[in-house]
Amino acid sequence: MKIATWNVNSIRARLPRLLDWLGRQQPDVVCLQETKVVDALFPRADLEALGYQCVFTGQKTYNGVAVLSRTPAVEVLRDLPGEPAGSERRFLAVDVAGVRVVCVYVPNGREADSPHWLAKLEWLERLRAFLADSLATVPELVVCGDFNIAPGDADVWDVALWQGQNLFTGQEKAMFDRLLDLGLTDTLRHHQPGPGVFTWWDYRNGALHRGWGLRIDHILASAALAGRLLKAEVDREARKGSQPSDHAPVIADFGGRPAGEF
DNA sequence: ATGGCTACTCCTAGTAGA
DSSP: OEEEEEEOSOTTTTHHHHHHHHHHHOOSEEEEEOOOOOGGGOOHHHHHTTTOEEEEEOOSSSOOEEEEESSOEEEEESSOTTOOTTOOSOEEEEEETTEEEEEEEOOOOSSTTSHHHHHHHHHHHHHHHHHHHHHHHOSSEEEEEEOOOOOSGGGBSOHHHHTTSTTSOHHHHHHHHHHHTTTOEEHHHHHOOSSOOOSEEOSSTTHHHHTOEEOOEEEEEOHHHHTTEEEEEEOGGGGSSSSOOSBOOEEEEEOOOSTTOO
16 A cells, blocks of 8 residues: 655646546555645546546635545544634545545744744644544544654754754754654655655755755554555655646555455 | 845735745
């Protein structure tokens, strides 16, 4: 079971590249972030034509998340418990083939210690509580998305530059560790423990080819799934060429269940 | 490296992203 996450930075601007990428990678489940489109205009037909079912929750201009799947997905929740009504579209939980898939677009935070950054930590705390509840009853769970946290020194290209900055503060890294403490495995880190494995590069200044990147997109898996992890990687090729997203997809491949359960 | 890019919008300037 290939599960991917990709911040596409507008699904309409990225549609040709997304369709091409789906055809090439053939993932079973894809979590998308920053779709930036209201539900009425989500390009469902183009994705269904490729054999993908779509569950999505979006808004105009900002945010928006979706889960694509080759087998039916049952929506579980589209509002993170504790969020006020009409909140930003950043969360979606679905069940696919016995796996609970949680798609998140964590608030950016903008600047350390700013009101936006404090709201980011509060959002993460609500996510932690939701995941703790879910893991009590659901053994196979993945949390996929743009976490806007580089969890360790290996995940930024210049530790001194990033020290204490938004995405790399001690509080954000501690919160990420608390998520892992729920029993989740950082699949990409687990499979590729070395430094310099990044998922985002600034559009400016040739950041991609200069290696100025961050690892902020993650696939966290519960123990039952992580035990079947075959591979996890960044599709850096998808960041190249014309009109890319500034994020690259992350893909985790989990082996099948014992015979008879699929 | 504090933006020199990209995408969005009651669009030609301001906001946001990370």
